[in-house]
C-alpha cells in the first residue's frame with residue numbers, strides 16, 4: 433500500500449527516518465510518499481504544505497506525521513489543526529499505557545483519551561475587538577458531540593472496555609458544554625452495558641493524579657481533551673512515549689504527541705519512540721496486529737534494557753543506534 437509521510441520540522445526528519453528504517457527491516461508492504469509541511473518549509477517557500485500533499489492524503493487516506501512547529505501569536509495556523517479540519521479527522525485517540533523501563537509515578541496505567549478534534553475553541557473563530565480586547569468563540573455542535581461520544585462508546589465496546597467518562601465544565605458553560613453533555617447522555621442510552629461517568633474538568637485533573645486506575649475510556653471536547661491528554665501522558669512518564677491517531681470516516685493521520693524539539697534538532701539524539709508507537713497504532717488499525725505488537729515489544733525490550741537509548745531517557749545512544757537496537761530485537 434501507499435501512505436503519506438510528513439517528516440515535519442526540527443527533529444521530525446530524524447525520527448521519520450526511523451519509521452522508514454523499521455518499515456524496511458520488517459519488510460512491511462508500505463511505500464511512503466514523502467511531503468514537506470510546517471514552519472521550515474513555509475520559511476523557504478512561503479507555503480505551509482508542499483504541493484501535492486493534500487491530494488496524496490485524499491488519494492491514499494493513511495498518513496503518518498512528524499511534529500510541525502507553529503508560530504505563537506502570529507503567522508500561519510497550526511498544520512495539525514488545518515489537517516484535522518481539512519480531512520475531518522474528528523476523533524483524536526491517545527492510548528496511555530505504562531511503559532516498562534520508563535520511570536513514572538504509576539505502573540500499569542491503561543487509559544484511552546478520545547478527544548473531539550474539529551471544533552470548540554480550536555475552531556479558530558477569534559478576532560481582535562481593539563488593541564486591548566480580543567474574542568474567541570467556543571463552538572460546540574450536537575452533531576460533532578454525538579459523533580465523538582458514539583466513537584468513544586464504540587471504541588469501548590470493540591476493545592472490551594467497561595467505562596466511558598465524559599469530561600466537561602457544564603456547570604459554568606451551560607450552553608456549550610451543556611450541549612456536549614446532553615449528547616453524551618443521549619448516546620450512552622444506546623450502550624446500557626457500558627458504565628458511564630461525568631466529571632467536571634478541574635476535578636478530573638485531580639482524580640487522574642490521585643486515582644488514575646479508576647478510569648478507562650475518557651471522552652472530551654477539544655480544549656479539555658488537549659490539556660487532559662498531556663496530563664495523562666505525564667502519568668506514564670511524559671510525552672516521549674505518547675502516540676496519537678486522528679481518525680475520520682475516510683482519512684487517518686497518525687502522529688507523535690510531542691513537538692519539533694528545536695533545542696535538539698539536527699543532533700541525532702531525538703527519541704523516535706513516540707512516532708514509532710504512532711506507526712504501531714497505524715499498523716494496528718490497518719489490521720496488522722502482529723507487526724504492531726512486534727514493533728511495540730521490540731521497542732519495550734530496548735527501553736527496558738536501557739543500554740541503547742537516547743539521552744532524554746537517561747541513555748547515551750544516538751537516534752540511529754536506538755533504532756538499530758530495535759531492529760536487532762525484531
Ligand code: NAD
Nearest residue numbers: 498499500501502689690691692693694695696702703744
Ligand atoms: P516539544 O515537545 O517540541 O519540546 C519540549 C521538550 O521535550 C524539549 O526539551 C524537547 O527537546 C523535548 N522533546 C520533545 N520531543 C522529544 C523527543 N522525541 N526526543 C527527545 N526529547 C524530546 O514542545 P515545545 O518546545 O513546546 O514545542 C516546539 C514546537 O513544536 C512548537 O513550534 C510547537 O508549536 C510544536 N508542536 C508541534 C506538535 C505537533 O506537531 N504535533 C505538538 C506540540 C508542539
